[in-house]
Amino acid sequence: MNESLISFDEVLKRYSFTTNQLRWLLRARNIPFVRVGLRRIFFDPEELRAWVEQNKVRPINEK
Numbered sequence: 467m468n469e470s471l472i473s474f475d476e477v478l479k480r481y482s483f484t485t486n487q488l489r490w491l492l493r494a495r496n497i498p499f500v501r502v503g504l505r506r507i508f509f510d511p512e513e514l515r516a517w518v519e520q521n522k523v524r525p526i527n528e529k
Contacts, residue, residue, distance in 0.1 A: 471500060471508035481514070 472480075478488060491497040498513040 472511055472514075474507050474509075477509050477514065481518075 474488065477483065478485065483491075488497075492499060492507065498510065498517055500508045500510065502508060
């Protein structure tokens with residue numbers, strides 16, 4: 467982990483999620499996150515980039 471962790475609000479800005487979308491991803495555990503205590507949630511920017519890359523939908527004709 468080269469960068470520091472980023473906050474919930476920073477993820478909303480960087481990835482243009484709505485609050486409800488990001489909360490849904492967290493509840494479903496579909497996005498990597500770090501929980502600090504009971505309520506504080508942070509994200510590793512490198513893991514988020516990898517998650518986005520993994521979830522890209524490629525064109526059918528791409529090899």
